[in-house]
Amino acid sequence: MTTADTETRELQEFRREVADWLAANKPEDPGFLLPQSFMEVGSEQVLDFLREWQYKLWSAGYLGMAWPREYGGGGRPAVYQTIADAEMRKARVPICFNTIGLGWAGPLIIDIGSEEEKARYLKGILSAEDIWCQGFSEPDHGSDLGSAQTRAVRDGDDYLVNGTKIWTTLGNFAKYMILLARTDPNAERRYDGLSYFLAPMTVPGIETRPIQKITGEYGFTETFFTDARIPAACRMGEEGQGWKIAMRTLQYERGAEAGAAGGIAIIPISTQDLLAMAADQQRDGQPVLQDPSSRDQLVQLMIEEKAIRLSDARADIPALCTDYPFSLPLSNKLRTSEWSRRMRQYAVSLQGNAGSRYVGDARAIEGGFWQRAYLNNFSVTIGGGTSQIQANIVGEHILGLPKS
Amino acid sequence: MSNSFLNNLGLEFNDEQAMLLESAQQFCADIRSSGVVRDCLLAEQPYPGEVWQQMVELGWSGVSIAEEFGGSGLGIGSLVPVLEACGKVMLSSPLASTALAAHLLTRCGSKQQKKSYLPRLASGEAACLALLDNHDWGAEEIVTQLIKADDQWRLHGSKPLVMDAPLARLLFVLAQHNGEARFVILERSQLDDGQFAPDTLIDQTKRSASLEFTGTDVSTAQIISHSELAGVLQELHLLGALFTAAEATGSAAFTLDTTVEYLKTRKQFGRLIGSFQALKHPVVDILNDLNHCRSLLYHAATLCNQQSLNNDAEVACRMAKALASDTLVNAADRAVQFHGAMGFTYECDAQLAIRRAQWSQAMFGDAAHHRKRLAALLLDARHEA
Numbered sequence: 109m110t111t112a113d114t115e116t117r118e119l120q121e122f123r124r125e126v127a128d129w130l131a132a133n134k135p136e137d138p139g140f141l142l143p144q145s146f147m148e149v150g151s152e153q154v155l156d157f158l159r160e161w162q163y164k165l166w167s168a169g170y171l172g173m174a175w176p177r178e179y180g181g182g183g184r185p186a187v188y189q190t191i192a193d194a195e196m197r198k199a200r201v202p203i204c205f206n207t208i209g210l211g212w213a214g215p216l217i218i219d220i221g222s223e224e225e226k227a228r229y230l231k232g233i234l235s236a237e238d239i240w241c242q243g244f245s246e247p248d249h250g251s252d253l254g255s256a257q258t259r260a261v262r263d264g265d266d267y268l269v270n271g272t273k274i275w276t277t278l279g280n281f282a283k284y285m286i287l288l289a290r291t292d293p294n295a296e297r298r299y300d301g302l303s304y305f306l307a308p309m310t311v312p313g314i315e316t317r318p319i320q321k322i323t324g325e326y327g328f329t330e331t332f333f334t335d336a337r338i339p340a341a342c343r344m345g346e347e348g349q350g351w352k353i354a355m356r357t358l359q360y361e362r363g364a365e366a367g368a369a370g371g372i373a374i375i376p377i378s379t380q381d382l383l384a385m386a387a388d389q390q391r392d393g394q395p396v397l398q399d400p401s402s403r404d405q406l407v408q409l410m411i412e413e414k415a416i417r418l419s420d421a422r423a424d425i426p427a428l429c430t431d432y433p434f435s436l437p438l439s440n441k442l443r444t445s446e447w448s449r450r451m452r453q454y455a456v457s458l459q460g461n462a463g464s465r466y467v468g469d470a471r472a473i474e475g476g477f478w479q480r481a482y483l484n485n486f487s488v489t490i491g492g493g494t495s496q497i498q499a500n501i502v503g504e505h506i507l508g509l510p511k512s
Numbered sequence: 513m514s515n516s517f518l519n520n521l522g523l524e525f526n527d528e529q530a531m532l533l534e535s536a537q538q539f540c541a542d543i544r545s546s547g548v549v550r551d552c553l554l555a556e557q558p559y560p561g562e563v564w565q566q567m568v569e570l571g572w573s574g575v576s577i578a579e580e581f582g583g584s585g586l587g588i589g590s591l592v593p594v595l596e597a598c599g600k601v602m603l604s605s606p607l608a609s610t611a612l613a614a615h616l617l618t619r620c621g622s623k624q625q626k627k628s629y630l631p632r633l634a635s636g637e638a639a640c641l642a643l644l645d646n647h648d649w650g651a652e653e654i655v656t657q658l659i660k661a662d663d664q665w666r667l668h669g670s671k672p673l674v675m676d677a678p679l680a681r682l683l684f685v686l687a688q689h690n691g692e693a694r695f696v697i698l699e700r701s702q703l704d705d706g707q708f709a710p711d712t713l714i715d716q717t718k719r720s721a722s723l724e725f726t727g728t729d730v731s732t733a734q735i736i737s738h739s740e741l742a743g744v745l746q747e748l749h750l751l752g753a754l755f756t757a758a759e760a761t762g763s764a765a766f767t768l769d770t771t772v773e774y775l776k777t778r779k780q781f782g783r784l785i786g787s788f789q790a791l792k793h794p795v796v797d798i799l800n801d802l803n804h805c806r807s808l809l810y811h812a813a814t815l816c817n818q819q820s821l822n823n824d825a826e827v828a829c830r831m832a833k834a835l836a837s838d839t840l841v842n843a844a845d846r847a848v849q850f851h852g853a854m855g856f857t858y859e860c861d862a863q864l865a866i867r868r869a870q871w872s873q874a875m876f877g878d879a880a881h882h883r884k885r886l887a888a889l890l891l892d893a894r895h896e897a
């Protein structure tokens with residue numbers, strides 16, 4: 109028996125163990141609407157439910173499995189978390205909502221943070237005791253993040269922060285924020301005037317105002333800073349390195365850099381779900397799955413889905429990525445979010461007249477799941493860099509085309 | 513309900529295949545700089561003959577032929593990266609046709625037929641497959657007949673657009689005898705010039721001919737008859753689609769590179785035209801399509817290296833061809849447009865691309881043809897399972 113065999117057996121056993129645990133511990137339907145993603149947590153009720161779930165998952169050892177043991181992680185190879193995540197998706201358990209900590213701030217702190225930062229922040233991220241948010245976007249500066257104007261002025265051991273951030277997911281629940289602010293308005297390059305903070309949200313002078321979203325709930329806030337005192341010790345890196353660290357954060361956010369603690373951040377929806385819904389729909393008095401034009405549309409979506417999944421797998425085999433070697437993750441992220449948007453809108457259209465109902469209508473197909481899923485999908489084609497910006501990045505960095 | 517096709521993410525690439533790919537990329541780089549493809553566009557002779565000889569010397573004609581018959585016994589999917597590399601420099605050759613003929617012999621040939629013909633294919637005698645009786649890849653009926661009269665087998669019928677016929681020494685002709693599929697192995701010398709009409713193709717790197725077989729005598733030893741022939745015929749269609757997809761994917765990469773190069777050098781309004789998003793974003797779309805084509809392609813190649821083609825392999829081949837056809841058609845269409853009037857010239861390489869795209873989409877079934885069959889495989893199976 110080779111080692112590979114033993115490992116495989118060990119992993120198989122682990123897979124079974126997770127599946128059993130999930131089957132026994134999957135929470136009951138709480139009777140209120142659960143979010144499809146971490147960007148849809150709009151009430152205390154939902155928050156408490158998800159917090160308890162994440163805590164349970166972490167306590168059982170299925171979250172942060174590859175993070176260092178001394179900071180609350182499992183210290184195991186990443187493959188264990190990959191397996192646990194796959195089983196979570198399969199079992200359709202609720203999401204792990206503390207994504208900005210689990211997926212972005214956490215890996216960032218592990219990779220470039222100080223010992224002190226690791227000791228202070230990591231465990232609370234995993235246990236869901238400390239919720240994190242991200243303060244990058246501003247009302248006047250979204251895609252053009254490098255022009256962010258929120259000011260941080262050094263004042264003794266603190267910085268005095270003034271300005272407004274917006275679209276702050278989980279802003280009204282968060283204890284910490286990864287904050288991008290301008291420390292030097294006179295820097296020659298505007299990027300060089302920015303600094304990065306692991307900022308407490310609890311100090312006086314920070315106020316959040318929930319914003320109602322297209323879906324109806326309140327998942328993000330506008331966040332106002334008025335002479336908020338952020339200790340200088342909370343600055344990450346040197347003054348002027350904010351842009352570099354923010355770009356690194358986006359690498360985690362866009363999945364181009366590994367290290368996330370795990371858990372499901374966004375409920376995956378596949379064409380298999382679409383087919384299950386479509387099987388009951390009619391067109392011209394016939395089942396939709398027998399309608400030639402619908403069939404062709406469905407197959408196109410399925411081809412694209414298969415190509416997306418294969419491309420993820422191919423990215424791990426360098427010999428099969430010799431052309432534009434770095435293009436695959438970027439290009440696939442763009443494709444995945446856009447495909448998903450089209451697929452979900454198509455699902456609404458397949459419902460015929462019933463497609464006009466929405467969440468809250470007892471007769472809406474699957475409780476309005478697809479309508480909500482379609483609207484929610486714009487969070488991935490806009491948030492974290494819009495599809496148009498992603499296309500610019502691929503065109504300029506991968507194909508070497510001149511800047512727009 | 514089965515969704516194994518979705519979860520089957522098989523992608524394998526072994527050392528032998530890696531070596532093959534490397535030599536193919538090296539070879540094709542030389543081809544590109546030699547300009548031989550352009551030289552042959554309007555030439556009388558079919559394909560650069562010495563180039564085919566070099567391909568044979570590299571062992572490509574025998575890649576999937578068993579070692580006992582002079583080949584190297586790799587899976588037939590191993591040819592996919594080679595054909596992709598050729599597509600990327602717009603190099604045409606009888607490689608795919610010859611490999612399909614070898615597959616037919618391997619699966620359905622008699623012992624004697626394997627012994628007589630496979631070594632000839634491995635050593636570089638080109639072959640072609642005469643499959644269609646008309647222009648419809650979806651037609652199931654075989655019109656050309658194999659008739660026995662007065663103790664003599666004879667062919668009756670004709671085949672249009674037989675790819676690679678002008679270079680082929682051996683022709684594998686699909687016919688029916690009393691409604692059952694047969695292949696007839698003809699020597700080129702059995703056809704006289706009157707039976708052989710070269711076609712003028714939109715893709716000038718390709719060569720084909722329309723053939724008249726009526727009255728051609730055939731010996732029993734030349735007839736391939738096998739209980740699994742109908743299934744293998746289906747495999748030939750799928751592998752043909754896969755090989756065409758491989759070449760089309762390579763050609764889409766050629767097209768993308770050609771366009772990107774122009775976008776980085778041509779200036780208007782004082783700016784490089786690649787800075788205009790109206791051009792930049794569609795080109796990024798093409799790259800994204802191309803990435804998907806490659807993923808589907810290598811997956812299909814992996815599955816086709818297994819012994820007989822299963823359901824998942826069929827799904828994979830059809831997906832690869834459907835996407836590669838659409839991708840190349842779009843990439844080439846945009847390549848012409850994004851070159852302005854330069855793109856309208858014979859000199860511009862965009863012409864190679866757009867002509868290849870029209871040829872390639874038709875070959876072994878266009879995108880809609882394959883999606884229709886995928887619908888049956890992916891949507892109807894759900895109810896039966």
Ligand SMILES: Cc1cc2nc3c(=O)[nH]c(=O)nc-3n(C[C@H](O)[C@H](O)[C@H](O)COP(=O)(O)OP(=O)(O)OC[C@H]3O[C@@H](n4cnc5c(N)ncnc54)[C@H](O)[C@@H]3O)c2cc1C
Binds near residue numbers: 244274277328512
């Ligand atoms: C659900 C959701 C959650 C979010 N959560 C957070 C969060 O937690 N923290 C945070 O900091 N931010 C968050 N965001 C904000 C997000 O990062 C920004 O919305 C995004 O960067 C785009 O900025 P904008 O909204 O200002 O759009 P704009 O930049 O104003 O863009 C408007 C339109 O112009 C296009 N455009 C802009 N520039 C170009 C260009 N150069 N070329 C071509 N097209 C261009 C865009 O693609 C878009 O279509 C969230 C957004 C959403 C939707």
